[in-house]
Amino acid sequence: MNTSTPAGRKRLALMLALLVAVMPFSIDAYLPAMPQMAAALGADIHQIEQSLSVFLLGVALGQLVGGPVSDLKGRRKVALFGLAVYVMATTALLWTDTVAHLLLWRGVQALGGGMATVTVAALVRDRFGGREAAQMFALIGIIMMAAPLAAPMLGALLKNLGGWRAIFVFLALYAAAVALLLYWRMPVDAQPPRPLGRDFVPAIAANYARVFRQPQALGFLFFQAFSFSSMFVFLTESSFVYMQLYGLSAHQYAWAFGANIITMMLFNRITAWRLRRSDAHRILLSGVAVQFACNLALCVLVWLWPLPPFALLLALLMTSVGTQGLIVANTQACYMSYFKAEGGSANAVLGTLQFLIAAAVGWLTTQAHNGTAQVMPLMMLSATVCGMALLWLFSRRVWLSRPDNAFN
Numbered sequence: 137m138n139t140s141t142p143a144g145r146k147r148l149a150l151m152l153a154l155l156v157a158v159m160p161f162s163i164d165a166y167l168p169a170m171p172q173m174a175a176a177l178g179a180d181i182h183q184i185e186q187s188l189s190v191f192l193l194g195v196a197l198g199q200l201v202g203g204p205v206s207d208l209k210g211r212r213k214v215a216l217f218g219l220a221v222y223v224m225a226t227t228a229l230l231w232t233d234t235v236a237h238l239l240l241w242r243g244v245q246a247l248g249g250g251m252a253t254v255t256v257a258a259l260v261r262d263r264f265g266g267r268e269a270a271q272m273f274a275l276i277g278i279i280m281m282a283a284p285l286a287a288p289m290l291g292a293l294l295k296n297l298g299g300w301r302a303i304f305v306f307l308a309l310y311a312a313a314v315a316l317l318l319y320w321r322m323p324v325d326a327q328p329p330r331p332l333g334r335d336f337v338p339a340i341a342a343n344y345a346r347v348f349r350q351p352q353a354l355g356f357l358f359f360q361a362f363s364f365s366s367m368f369v370f371l372t373e374s375s376f377v378y379m380q381l382y383g384l385s386a387h388q389y390a391w392a393f394g395a396n397i398i399t400m401m402l403f404n405r406i407t408a409w410r411l412r413r414s415d416a417h418r419i420l421l422s423g424v425a426v427q428f429a430c431n432l433a434l435c436v437l438v439w440l441w442p443l444p445p446f447a448l449l450l451a452l453l454m455t456s457v458g459t460q461g462l463i464v465a466n467t468q469a470c471y472m473s474y475f476k477a478e479g480g481s482a483n484a485v486l487g488t489l490q491f492l493i494a495a496a497v498g499w500l501t502t503q504a505h506n507g508t509a510q511v512m513p514l515m516m517l518s519a520t521v522c523g524m525a526l527l528w529l530f531s532r533r534v535w536l537s538r539p540d541n542a543f544n
Contacts, residue, residue, distance in 0.1 A: 157283035164287035196491035198250020203484020221248025270469030285397035288390035343481035355531025362523030399458025423462030430456035434513035
């Protein structure tokens, strides 16, 4: 695939977006089916919610392994192997009949998905740098937004047609189709594969050590992790708040969930437009400010009204979650600009910490659950504030020095 032309870059972005979309499909498609899954498996809905945290832990482990291996063996081989593991585990989920089996195979499914998707940012970094890389991440994000928009609606439809297991049939077929596409169209790796000899583990350790010797990069890493955690709190609690507190049906929930993707797509378009004239680190500040303001407003709202007007709650939530469109592409571009040879390892660190932190925050959210709408905004604000503090602690020099220093 020729990536030197605009058309070639768009084809590459489409292919990588289809691969990354495995993640939102895996998480969002079964959110409307959680009450049905809980009834079918004889479990409490909050036990089913914990499968989200297990999934993120599996993704983190998959990225931790897949990133450095892709630096040595190539992005294509690791992506295909990860998708094979994902399809196998998803098939096993069709026969699960207990919560324990659900958690086990969701973890294995996530392990394969993490290994596959960690190659995306590394592949972009292999071929692009600076503002061009940010534009590629934004383009991938714009295309990929169709997945979280469609996933809850598709999940609700599949649940009504064939029960919650039909959702996992779709996930297995989708991942298999993406694997075939990658097999035929994924670009040849920029570097030839290297053998996994006795120095494999020391080589991985050396790559990870180089990542942590770039303190300015860590601020972008931690902010993306905690910003994602803020959104993950919403994913964890939204089915309870929307469907049980406000009484929405599965289809109504899917439409309300889709509203978040509309704002995310809008902010993604704003990112792509502003990157023509500005740098990623400047655009990132807009996302930080908007997310903080929305989460603070949500906390005030639920403090004043234990069950606030749904339209107002929805507007603030869709804006807060939508700020991922201003944040993800820009934090990834800023962070990955510090790494070249160890791009896979660097992206593995980013993905691993992002999903580990989100899993921990999601688990804390389930533990703090008290049957009200107040837990969700409080946890969302706490995650954003933690990310802002770490961004300032590690990366403030990027803004205090000349803008040209933001990208090497």
